[in-house]
Amino acid sequence: MARYLITSALPYINGIKHLGNLVGSQLPADLIARYLRARGHEVLFLCATDEHGTPAELAAAKAGQPVEAFCAQMHEVQAGIAAGFRLSFDHFGRSSSPQNRALTQHFAGKLAENGYIEEVSERQVFSIADNRFLPDRYIEGTCPNCGYDKARGDQCENCTKQLDPTDLIDPRSAISGSTDLEVRETKHLFLRQSALRGELQAWIDSKTDWPILTTSIAKKWLNDGDGLQDRGITRDLYWGVPVKKGDQDWPGMEGKVFYVWFDAPIEYIACAAEWAEANGKTDADWERWWRTDKGADDVTYLQFMGKDNVPFHTLSFPATQIGSQEPWKMVDYIKSFNYLNYDGGQFSTSQGRGIFMDQALSILPSDYWRWWLLSHAPESSDSEFTWENFQGSVNKDLADVLGNLVSRVTKFCRAKFGEVVPAGGQTGPREAELIAELTTRLRAYEGNMQAMEVRKAATELRAIWVAGNEYLQSAAPWTVIKTDPETAEAMVRLALNLIRLYAVVSRPFIPDAAQSMMDAMGCDDWSWPEDVGAALATLPAGHAFTVPDVTFRKITDEERAEWQTRFAGIRT
C-alpha cells in the first residue's frame, strides 16, 4: 500500500469545458485515481477551478455579473458537470479560496525573502475607455507585415509573424474597440527563474522516465536563447490574489494582483487545505501530503495535463517551490496529453466548436464518453473524434461485447435455473484455460494502468471482456444442458462470477455500469482479483441475483446523424 497525490490541470472558470479538455487532464487523472484506490492505495485526488485573470473579468462583464458572483456560479456549474462525469475528486476547490490567497502571498513572501523576486518597471498599453491595462493579445490592429486587420498584439494569426503591440498599425482594444490607448509606466514583480535555472535543470535531468513530450518542452525553455527567462508574476487587475509579502503589505504594489499562472498551481496545495477544512480535518492531515518534513516523503505525486500546460508545471511552479526553500513535495511524474480534434478541426472553447461537457451528458450517460475518450486518449499524438468512430466503438465494445455478455448470461440462467447461482457440477480444463488467460491479461492490464498507458489499458480490458464471450461460445452451456445439466450449471456459475469480476476491473473506466453490474449480482465485494480463480468463486451457489436492464443500449444511425448535425455548428 502506497500513497498517491494526484492533481488534474485546473479547468479555467470562464465557461464549460469541451471533451478535448476533459480527456487531456481530468478524465485520465480520474481513471488512475480510481484504479489506485481499487488496488488499496491511499489516494488524494484534487482539482479546482482556476478563476483569476482577464478572461474571467471579461466573461463576468459579458454576463452582467460581478466577477465574484460569476465565478461562484460557474464553479457550481463545473462541479455539477464533473460529478456528472463521475470525476472522483476528493475535493474540487477554487483558486480564489482564502487558503489559496494566504498561501500564494506566503510563497511570494518567501521568494522575496530569498532574493528571487525583482521589481521591474514596464511600459504597457492602457485603454482609457476600458480603464484597464491590456495584455498583448487583447490589442488588435493591422499587421505591419501582411496587412491583416485583425492581428493581435502578440502575433498575427494570418501570417503567423510574432508582433509587439507597438508594431500594430491603428491599434485598438479588442475588448471595446476603443482606439483611445496610451502607454503607461507600471511596476511589476518578476520571479527570477533565471537564478533557479541550474536547480531546475538538474531536477528535470533527473526525470529520465518522463515522456519526451514533457521533458522536451521543459528543456527547450531552459536552453532556448539566453536560457530560462524571468517571469512577471503580477498584473494590474482587480480579480486576483492581492499582492502581499506574506501577511504584510507590499509597498508600491497596492491595487495589483498576482498573475493567474502564479497562483493557479499553488492551488494544488491550497486545495488540500480546503479539503481538510471541508472534511473536518486538521492542518497536519493535509500537510502529510505536501510537506516532506511532515510525512509527505513517501507520497508519489502525479500530475495530468494537456501539453500546453507543461511549461508552467515543469518550470514556473517548481521554481516557486524550490525558491521558497521550504520542503514542499514536488511532482514525481507528469502525464501530458496531445489534443483531441473534432471532425477534422480543433475543439475550440473560444469559437464554441465541438462537443461540450454539458452537451455530452445531455445526450448519453457518462460511461459512453468515458470509454470512448479514454480508449482513444491522445497519448502519442493528436487524435480525432468522429461520430462514426464514436458510434462504432461504443456499440461494439460496450453494447455488443460487454453489455450483451451480461445479458446472455443472466437471461440464460434465469430461464434454466432461476435467479440464483446454480449449484451443480464441476469446472474443468476449459475453465482453467479461461482463468489462465484472464490472469495473464489482468496482469498486463495492471501493468498498463501502473504505467498510465491509458489506451493500452483500455485495449487489454476489452480483451478481458472478449475472453468471456470466447469462453461461453466454446463452452456452449445451452447445448451442454441438454445432456449434462450439472456441468452447464458449473459453467453458468462461473459466468455469473465473471460479471462480478468485470464490474471490479472495469470500474475505473465505466463506474456507473460497473455499479449496476455489481448490483445485479446482488453483491458489494469490490476486492481486486489478485487470484482470478478465487475471484471467480466469490458468488456462492444459491446466491440470488437479478437480470439487469440493458447495460448499454446502442446508438442508432438516426441518433448519430442527428447529433452530427446538431453539433456541427458553432455553440453560441
Next chain:
RNA sequence: GGCGGAGUAGCUCAGCUGGUUAGAGCGGAGGAAUCAUAAUCCUUAGGUCGGGGGUUCAAAUCCCUCCUCCGCUACCA
C-alpha cells in the same frame, strides 16, 4: 525560422534498445452457433511500414535528406 510530435492494412492504432513469413480492433468476405441488446465465436482477404539515399549479414526499427500534417515558441489561460 527554432524546438517537438506524427506519417504503418479502407478506418483507429500497436510494433520502432535492428533479427524468423509486419500485428490488433473496427469495417469487408465466408462459416459455426442460436443463450443473448440480430448481440457472439471461428476462418479469411487487404500493407513496396510518407519519398529518396546510406550503415549492416539483416531496418518499419539506426544515420542523412526531402515532402506532408499537427503543436509549442515565454504578458490568454
